[in-house]
Amino acid sequence: MTRASPSVWEDATLAATLLAVDPAGLVGVAVRGGPDVARDRWLAKVKALLAPGAPFRRAPLHIEDDRLLGGLDLAASLAAGRPVAQRGVLAECDGGVVVLPMAERIEAGVAARLATVLDHGEVALERDGLTLRLQARIGMIALDEGLGPDERPPEALMERLAFRVDLTGLSGRDAPGEDGPNADAVAAARARLDGVRPADDSIIEGLCAAAIMLDVASARGPILALRAARAHAALSGRSKVTAEDAAVAARLVLGARARRVPAEAEPESAEDVPENAADQPPNAEPPPETDIPSQTDMVIEAIQAALPDDLLERVKLEGATRSRSAGTRGAGADAKSARRGRPVGSRQGALRSGDRLNLVETLRAATPWQKLRGGGVNGAQDGVRIQVRREDFRIRRFVQRAESTTIFVVDASGSAAFQRLAEAKGAVELLLAKAYVSRTRVALIAFRGAEADILLPPTRSLTRARRRLADLPGGGGTPLASGMDAALALALAERGMDRTPTLVFLTDGRANIGRGGAPGRRAAVDDAMTAAGRVRNAGVAAVYLDTSARPRPDGDRFARAMDAVYAPLPYANAGAMFDIVDDLRGGRR
């Protein structure tokens, strides 16, 4: 990570200022970092610069759709005797900013709904018997408290936000005082914004060339950069966008999205380029310099000079995360919730937020008591309402099939690794091919050398799995204990999301690296036994496929310690592996 430096704060402040100039146009900012003074000061800055009276609100992580998008106001509907809509947070914040805490935990579905609203500047409501369109031109601040490079807000959301700010490691002390443009300057810029034009074609050409240079594929990159450049020009009191504005915008918008370091700017990083280039479309080459007029060259030069120093770091982060599926690590999807899935009748009960009222049953329950309560039963004339009491409420019940996740834990050590890995790949792909039908997700952990890596976070995407599997590395020692630890951690995380995990170990059991990477057989075996005991205690179902040439007593011991199904598999074979795992899952049902 980057050292705390003044330029990080300057860029963060600039992003805050530009967002305040044009919240809906720039769509938003993703702010990485924990909840500390630095972040609070940054948020306060945005709030202070917004137009007077512009909404600035938090939408809590587990907000229900009816509060986020809007829906039926049940209490008001019952009182009024007709459906009364309530606006959600997004529509209520029209013209302002919505803050999204813990955005790294947002579900893919919620992210997609947010993305639709951000794209259209309006909420299209199709819920609870209502059809409404509500204007919601908002800016969004996604607070990302993720720790590892894998823990990030869903790409569907990140993609739409113009800026990314990383406040990790900054303390409040680093924050400069009240420098930068004040609210009046921002208001003046806001008024000027509509009249700001690019000086000439070189601005747009320069931004697009920079996007290609940095391998920013989405058209949103340069479009947002252009809007940022206009806001910057407005802030500087200009009505024309200059190369300087474009350079600042490219640093803030495109720099954070870069998936490649331009060779000219970072010659010493040349060895990183092929590695990154391997999984890119082959034709994403930089354009020949000669085709670009010199005016554009100047813009490009200005952009290159302005690119952030830590571009290489960011490229690595982007490369590590961009193939991660949106929301695989999302907020706990309530699988057996009373809110989604197939309806299975109703029950009596108090109405809580998000519960769905079964209206006919409720009315039916209320009907026999109407005389006693003094209402009319058949609604003979208008104005006579049915009286509904709390005890009449009938709540709908839903079920959703639980999902399961199969986690392959593959021994990628030593000489036989390649054969074994190839077979594991085959089995993963076989399982994945029928994953959608059997509701299975697949994850892949490999352990080798000193540690275990999650090579494929839980996914149902064949495309992604294939890409990830294609460059699975092998070789080194056998840190079996670390493999078990990583597998258990992932299994528990999946269970936390109401998915049933199954662990599938593929190893020869020749543990020789202990926890923490220390070599030594004895310690390694002891550590592995301890780790296996933890798997058993957690009650996670496991299969142990022994891939050694001859079945070994060690393997049986590990399997027993984990309470796993043990199967010797001298010749690893994708088809056989698939059958065993499939049987285990089928048998447990």
Place this chain on the structure above:
Amino acid sequence: MRAAYPFSAIVGQDEMKLALLIAATDPGIGGVMVFGDRGTGKSTAVRALAALLPPLRAVMGCRYHCDPKADAGRCAGDCGALAGETETIPTPVVDLPLGATEDRVVGALDLERALTRGEKRFEPGLLARAHRGFLYIDEVNLLEDHLVDLLLDVAASGENVVEREGLSVRHPARFVLIGSGNPEEGELRPQLLDRFGLSVEVRTPTELDERVEVVRRRDAFDRDAQAFGAKWAGADAEVGDRIVAARAQLGAIEVPTSVLEAGSRLCMAIGSDGLRGELTVMRAARALAALEAADVVAESHVRQIAPMALRHRLRRNPLDEAGSTVRIERAMSELFDA
């Protein structure tokens, strides 16, 4: 509501635009699935299509806007009783938002009536609104499963059957399904994929000029959507006229036996499952001929539409890296170039 981005102003993405026009010409083809990266204008294109579709004649007052000329396939409700009066309505293009609840999709009890009078009355949902038009689902691969099941059933039968909340209603719901999604975020269920007549893959343009044009037009649209729309209105109207003319001509277009055979041989060569592939190739080629104002379907039409009609129907081998498009192109050059 904000004005839609004009269809003709979309830079490049010719295959996607062609697939949408073909689906609009012959709704029987069964819709389009658009796969692609983020920021490639998938949603923009679908929403733009809505703006240029020709209006429909419908039975006045019918809640399912039935076609007054159709004898079969009218709704069972009040439609027949409404004596002969018709109205003109825009072709419905209905968005199915990811957050939509099931009762909004299939229709539900009319809350107002139920609350004020305790009366059971059906209030049509999105499927009814989409009848005779288009149903668009962005990020269709993230749609909740029970909604996918429901859509599959209705798309196959052309009829929405509602048995819930004490209601028992059936009404016609024939619509062109348009889905878009990013395969990186999860596979589409095979049964749903199969329902789409055509599928296209969109990519980010790699030419600098093209990308500059994308940004330039978007900027112009952002600044003044109305002026931008007016500038492209002529081109959009031409596309709309082309669709109208193609629809009128569709029935009169001849499909020579040699072309039918070519389609069948191609399907056999690539091993696509079932007859649906061949049928789609034939219909899509005919719609393309109609759009080009040709009288006879030629082999060139088949070649142009074969990838979009077949690429999602190939039996998938998870260990085969070669893309479906490549396999189809290979089969075509073997069959037709020899």
